[in-house]
Amino acid sequence: xxxxxxxxxxxxxxxxxxxxxxxxxxxxxxxxxxxxxxxVGVAGAVRPFxxxxxxxxxxxxxxxxxxxxxxxxxxxxxxVAAVLSTLVVPFGGRVVADPxxxxxxxxxxxxxxxxxxxxxxxxxxxxxxxxxxxxFLAQGLAYELPLxxxxxxxxxxxxxxxxxxxxxxxxxxxxxxxxxxxxxAYLAGVLAFSFLGPFAYPAGRDLAGGVLGEVSGADRLLxxxxxxxxxxxxxxxxxxxxxxxxxxxxLPSWAWSLVKTLLVLGLLVWVARRLPVVRxxxxxxxxxxxxxxLTIVQALVPALVNLHR
Amino acid sequence: MDLTGLTLRVAAARPHVLLAxxxxxxxxxxxxxxxxxxxxxxxxxxxxxADLLLVAGPDLPELRTPLERxxxxxxxxxxxxxxxxxxxxxxxxxxxxxxxxxxxVRHASAAPPADAGGxxxxxxxxxxxxxxxxxxxxxxxxxxxxxxGGHGGHSGGQTEMPGGLPMAGQGADRDGLTLDQLHLPLxxxxxxWPAGLTVRLVLQGxxxxxxxxxxxxxxxxxxxxxxxxxxxxxxxxxxxxVPVGEAVRRRAAAHLDSLGRLLAVAGWPxxxxxxxxxxxxxxxxxxxxxxxxxLERFTRRVGRSRTLAWLTRGIGVVTAQKAREAxxxxxxxxxxxxxxxxxxxxxxxxxxDLPRLEDPAPLDVAVEDSPRGPWSAEHPPSxxxxxLLPRLLEGTELAAARLVVASLDPDPDELVSRGVVExxxx
Amino acid sequence: xxxxDTVLLVxxxxxxxxxxxxVFTLNSMARVTFSLLASLVCVGGVTAVLGLPYLGVVIVxxxxxxxxxxxVFMIAYMMNPAGLMPMSMLHNxxxxxxxxxxxxxxxxxxxxxxxxxxxxxxxxxxxxFQVGSALMTEQMLTMVILGFVLLATMVGATVLxxxxxxxxxxxxxxxxxxxxxxxxxxxGR
Numbered sequence: 001x002x003x004x005x006x007x008x009x010x011x012x013x014x015x016x017x018x019x020x021x022x023x024x025x026x027x028x029x030x031x032x033x034x035x036x037x038x039x040v041g042v043a044g045a046v047r048p049f050x051x052x053x054x055x056x057x058x059x060x061x062x063x064x065x066x067x068x069x070x071x072x073x074x075x076x077x078x079x080v081a082a083v084l085s086t087l088v089v090p091f092g093g094r095v096v097a098d099p100x101x102x103x104x105x106x107x108x109x110x111x112x113x114x115x116x117x118x119x120x121x122x123x124x125x126x127x128x129x130x131x132x133x134x135x136f137l138a139q140g141l142a143y144e145l146p147l148x149x150x151x152x153x154x155x156x157x158x159x160x161x162x163x164x165x166x167x168x169x170x171x172x173x174x175x176x177x178x179x180x181x182x183x184x185a186y187l188a189g190v191l192a193f194s195f196l197g198p199f200a201y202p203a204g205r206d207l208a209g210g211v212l213g214e215v216s217g218a219d220r221l222l223x224x225x226x227x228x229x230x231x232x233x234x235x236x237x238x239x240x241x242x243x244x245x246x247x248x249x250x251l252p253s254w255a256w257s258l259v260k261t262l263l264v265l266g267l268l269v270w271v272a273r274r275l276p277v278v279r280x281x282x283x284x285x286x287x288x289x290x291x292x293x294l295t296i297v298q299a300l301v302p303a304l305v306n307l308h309r
Numbered sequence: 310m311d312l313t314g315l316t317l318r319v320a321a322a323r324p325h326v327l328l329a330x331x332x333x334x335x336x337x338x339x340x341x342x343x344x345x346x347x348x349x350x351x352x353x354x355x356x357x358x359a360d361l362l363l364v365a366g367p368d369l370p371e372l373r374t375p376l377e378r379x380x381x382x383x384x385x386x387x388x389x390x391x392x393x394x395x396x397x398x399x400x401x402x403x404x405x406x407x408x409x410x411x412x413x414v415r416h417a418s419a420a421p422p423a424d425a426g427g428x429x430x431x432x433x434x435x436x437x438x439x440x441x442x443x444x445x446x447x448x449x450x451x452x453x454x455x456x457x458g459g460h461g462g463h464s465g466g467q468t469e470m471p472g473g474l475p476m477a478g479q480g481a482d483r484d485g486l487t488l489d490q491l492h493l494p495l496x497x498x499x500x501x502w503p504a505g506l507t508v509r510l511v512l513q514g515x516x517x518x519x520x521x522x523x524x525x526x527x528x529x530x531x532x533x534x535x536x537x538x539x540x541x542x543x544x545x546x547x548x549x550x551v552p553v554g555e556a557v558r559r560r561a562a563a564h565l566d567s568l569g570r571l572l573a574v575a576g577w578p579x580x581x582x583x584x585x586x587x588x589x590x591x592x593x594x595x596x597x598x599x600x601x602x603x604l605e606r607f608t609r610r611v612g613r614s615r616t617l618a619w620l621t622r623g624i625g626v627v628t629a630q631k632a633r634e635a636x637x638x639x640x641x642x643x644x645x646x647x648x649x650x651x652x653x654x655x656x657x658x659x660x661x662d663l664p665r666l667e668d669p670a671p672l673d674v675a676v677e678d679s680p681r682g683p684w685s686a687e688h689p690p691s692x693x694x695x696x697l698l699p700r701l702l703e704g705t706e707l708a709a710a711r712l713v714v715a716s717l718d719p720d721p722d723e724l725v726s727r728g729v730v731e732x733x734x735x
Numbered sequence: 736x737x738x739x740d741t742v743l744l745v746x747x748x749x750x751x752x753x754x755x756x757x758v759f760t761l762n763s764m765a766r767v768t769f770s771l772l773a774s775l776v777c778v779g780g781v782t783a784v785l786g787l788p789y790l791g792v793v794i795v796x797x798x799x800x801x802x803x804x805x806x807v808f809m810i811a812y813m814m815n816p817a818g819l820m821p822m823s824m825l826h827n828x829x830x831x832x833x834x835x836x837x838x839x840x841x842x843x844x845x846x847x848x849x850x851x852x853x854x855x856x857x858x859x860x861x862x863x864f865q866v867g868s869a870l871m872t873e874q875m876l877t878m879v880i881l882g883f884v885l886l887a888t889m890v891g892a893t894v895l896x897x898x899x900x901x902x903x904x905x906x907x908x909x910x911x912x913x914x915x916x917x918x919x920x921x922x923g924r
Contacts, residue, residue, distance in 0.1 A: 035582045036346045047323055047349055054320030054360070057313060059384035061357050070765055100863055101788045108796035114803045115772065122765055127493050128355075131515055131707060137803060144800070161789070161863060198576075198616070206574045206711040208354040208500050216357040216384040276617050277576025279708050285920030483917050485898050488811065516917075623919045706918060 002090040002164040002245075004098040013096050014083045020232035020265060021225065022049070027269050055221035061214055063124050071123020075219045077116030078226030082233050085109035088163050089236045091261075092246045092254030095164065102163035103155050106237055107148065110193050113230065114140050117195070117202055117211055120223060124214035132210025136202035138280035139192060142287035143199070147189030149295035153182035154241045157302035163237075167245025176242040181298040183242045185291060190234030190268060194227050197272025204277055235265040317386060320360070321409040325351050326402075327359035327383070329376060329498045332505030332525055332725045334366015335537035339566075340395035341365050343589045344402060346582070354500035356382035361405040362389035365398070371526035372505070375498055480513065483704065488513040495711075497526060501573045502714070505721045508698060515707040520699040525721040536722040538563040542684040545672040554668040556677055561662045562591040563680035564640070564655040567718035568611070571652055574715040575617060583607050597666045604659065612656045621648035625701050625713030636693040639682030641717055648716040681720060689723035744784045751777035762821040764810050772802040789863035 026045040033044040088095065088102035099105060114137065121133015155161050157179065158169035166175075176183040192199040195211075203210040215223055239245060239260045246253025248260075326345055330338040341363055345352060353359035356379045364376060380389055388408035390401040480490050496507040507523035536543065541556035569584035587607060590600050611617065627637070629645030644654035674684055682690030694717045701717075702710045754774035761767050775798040783791025825831070859865045870878050904914035913923055 031579070032582075033349065035579050035586075036349070037586055038347065038349060044349065050319060050323040051325075053316040054323070054325075057316050057320060057386060058360075061382075061384060067763065067765065070769065073769070099788055100861060101792050104789060104792045104796065108792050108799070111796050111799045115769070115799050118803050118806065119765075119769065127491060127512075134515070134807065137807060140800075141804075200576055204576050204708065205354060205501055205578065206576070206708050209358060212358070213355045214357045220358065273579040275577070276572070276580075276614070276620060278616070279620060281706060281708075281918050282620055282921035285922050289920075289922045486811070619921070704917060709918075 002093050002095045002098055002167070004095045004164075006094065009094055009096045012094075013086050013089075013091070016091065017083060017086050017229055017232050017236070020236065020261065021228035023262070024228050024231055024235075024265050024269050025049070027266065028273075031269070031273060051224075052221065055217055058217035058220075060217045060219060061124065063126060063214065065125040067123050067125065070119045072219070074116045074119025074121075074123055075215060075223050075226075077119065078113055079222050079229050081109045081112035081116065082226055082229035084112075085230075085233050086236060089233065090164055090167060090240050090245060090257075091236065092252065092257045094254070098162060098164045101161045103151050103161045103166070103241075106163075107151055110147075110189075110230075111144070113193050113226075116226070120215070121202070121211045126214050128207040128209070129211055129214045132202045132204070132207050132213065135204070135207075135210065135280060136195065138284060139195075139199060139201050142280060142284040143189050143192035146185040146287060146291040146295045147192070149292070149299050150182040150186040150189065151241070153179050153295070153299040153302055154186075156299055156306065159306060163240050164245075167240035167247070170242075170244040171247070174242060174244045175302075179242070179298055179301065181294055183238075185295050185298075186238060186242065187234075187264075187268065187271075190231065190238070191272060194230040194234065196227055196231060197268075198275035198278045201277050201280060231268055232261075232265060235268055236261045238264045318410055320386075321406055323350060324360040324388075324406060324409055325353040325358055326361045326363050326405075327353045327356055327379065328500075329362060329364045329379060330504040331364065331366035331369050331372050331498075332527070332721045333369075333535060334504060335720075335722050336395045336535060337365035337392050337398060338504065339537070339589070339592065340398040341392065341402070342585060344398055346585070346589075348402075350402070352500070356380070357384065359383055360387055360409055361402075362387070363398075363401060363405065364389070364391040366504070367393055369505070369526045372497060379498060480511075480518070482513040482518060483516055484514075486514070490518070495714075497523075501570050503719055503721050505725070506695070506714075506719065508702070508714070510702070510707075510710070512707065517702050517705050517707065517710050520702045522695055522698055525724050527725045536720070536725075538566075538681075538720055539679045539684055539689075539723055541672060542674050542677075542679045543686075545674050546684070546686065551672040552668065553670045553672050553677060554666050556672045557662045557665045557668065558591055558594075560678070560680045561659045561666075562588045563720075564659050565591065567680075567715070568652060568655055570718060571648075571712070571715040572611065574711045575620065577617070580607070580611055584611075591666075597663060601663060604663065608656050608660060612653055617652075618649045621652070621712060621716070624648045624705070624709045625651075625716060627697065627701065632697075635697050636688060637682060637690070637697060638693075639678050639680070639690055641694065642682070648712050651716040681718075681723070691719040691721065691723040694719035695721075695724075740784050744781060747777045747780040747784065750774075751781065759824050762823060764822060765806060767824055768802055768806040768809055772798060775802070786858075787862050787866070789866055 025048050029048045030040055030045045033040050038044060085106050087097050088099060088105050090098070117136040118133045121129050121131070121136070123129075154166050154175050157175055158166040160166060160169070188199075191197050195202050201210075203212045207213065212220065212223060236257075239257055243260045243264070246257040248256035251259070326341075328338065328341055328345070342352075344350075350361075356362070360383075362376075362380055362383060380387075383389075386409055388405045390405040390408075392398040392401040478490050479487050482488055491512040492509065493512050494507055494509045496502055497505045505525045507525075509521040509523065510517050511519040538559060541551045541559050545551040545556070565584045565588035569581045569588065572578075572581035572584060583603075584607065587600060587604055624647050626647045627635075627641060627645070629642055632638075632642035632645065640654045640658055641651055644650040678684070679690060681694060684690070697717065698714065698719075701713050705713065751774050754770045754777065757770040758767050758774065761770060776795050779791045779794030779798065781791070782794055785791075901909060904916060905911045906915070913919065
């Protein structure tokens, strides 16, 4: 069982999330350095963080017909929703809050990115940025339902929407093992709501950065941070949902949570570099014709198992 | 020491560079890309993301306005430098970094953004016009999404118009939605785009309804521009003996350059970087044994990627017959198909060329194709490729349109330096 | 109900109508859409605070998705292009005022006139479970019918809206494969 509500977890959870996101950025930088033939080392891994002071001194962007309020709202929504989503993610035996509808909470926070990115694309009143915002919606219509069915599969397996119950229900056999499709659909969903790698469609190079194209300074930092925070949050959530939470032999449960989260995070960073951007015009049909039926069948499996238990 | 100064110094250690390549500046661009990669200075694709504007190539009066616009859109602290030749790149970058340090910023905020910013006269060639926003390069971009192209950026005319931007018109479209028409120019300084090419699109939603291609910008002094990729063919045509190995090496590097650009547009930056690294190794004269294994791995990964093939199939089909009718030779014609078949053709060509990198036989222009097709000074192969664009792009979606252009990858240098050829022949 | 819940309830209860009023006073379609969304999110919060966490969070989840999609359509089909020009959500002001006034009066009257029952049973421990079992037992038929009606509406609306039929896609003899579409899909049908 997880223990919820200690006051310090309210500070620890965002802190841990930022650290995990930073590790993902550093890991990605190392792989970048290797591909580019530069020296692989700690110096290269921390170089992306030079962008932080840079963002803080840079001028914000001003455009003739921007909607500053909506733009800012969108930019802020993405990282804030990522942080809020972690409130229900148990780490070891601790969690900030363990509501009876934890899974739905995580899902709802993730959906806030839809609004955030659309607004971030709309705000600057620039063509590529706007197209980027719309692209995320097209992508959302494709990835969201398989993701939801993946979450439902895990919840059905545990007969509970409480994240702590789901982790506890995988005693001995992880859901990732007997619900591999749901696990895969979930991981694809994580990359999609972080708009990274194959799902970087809204921020595509063909749009000169899309939703990221017009933001500068602190706005840019927030939006970029939002991506990696979401990746870290998604990786952390995969552990209680599909990998048995903090359970494991030998080590304390926080250590198991950390190890599993880092492995999932590493896997996501690696996969993100191995695939080109999947455009929504191709992915939507694939998602609706192939993925949704498959994930529905996947959700049926734990339902039948539970009926016959 | 003040905190801001320290922050600026730290930030200047890894400036984001907006590389504005102009026609005739391919050699400069390649040198800059190689250096940026070695130094881990990320490339920005829009002025908003950039600290340093690097103009690569000769002076082009026609591009002054778009460059000015890029510069205007860059947020302070910022600097701009101009490298006219490949040898100037390193000094220009160093000068740029120095300008980004603390004192420069004070300048920049004091000086009105529109004129040369705070960074004048560095050492080398610095200053230059700016900004060409990759995205909406030709114009005032940012207002474009509502309307008639960017001409109206700031004029304001009618008082009611928010931001002084003109209203969009409507028109019939493919899906019967009668959406607003958006006039969006791609180029001339867009990232991952043929330098100097301007394609004016009329978009409804993100469906391309109409396409007009501008004449590419030309340098004032034709001799300043150099068609880097066809240089061995130009020299051979003017009677100078050129070894086949050199031409073949140049051709393979050109294909890798195009592949890198296609992969970047397709959203696969990790493989794009690999392609560009191989390109630079080839150009620096690396022996075959040094590049062959990596090239093999790269070819396997990209050529056999089912995802990439799935994403590009059926887009921008040019059958062999259509290509012939349009006067297109070279890889695009030999591939005779969609984007997938064209990038696979490039990969096949590179592998075929690999054994001949050290071939000392003299180059016969009539036998060996230049990178984009049989070389002819009167009809450079890129002209035919550009002429194909309007028909291919109409009716596609924006993402597909970018893939089509990247998979043909016309080289505007071939057009602007035609004068060089004529001089050489005459 | 603890202090936190009461404070939240009051704050959300005030914010929801405030955003609702903004819907009719703002002059940009994007802002109008998102203030409506903000209002609905507050309603979701109120529902959750009142002891229905599942319904509350689902309201937030669904309303965000729905309003963002709706923003696309509202902006795409506005008479003034792309929603840039100042606009107003008010039309037929006098009639609308009369209708909304009457509805408001009727609802307020309802509060006082309806004989509200006292709670007889004890509070359920888990309202989420209660909602689920209600939907899956006595309301099962309702939900099944609703599901089919919604699906039929979606399919019907799509069929009516699209101007390309199967003969356009598959040719006169329905034998053309792959189908001739302006943009090919990802499955290659």
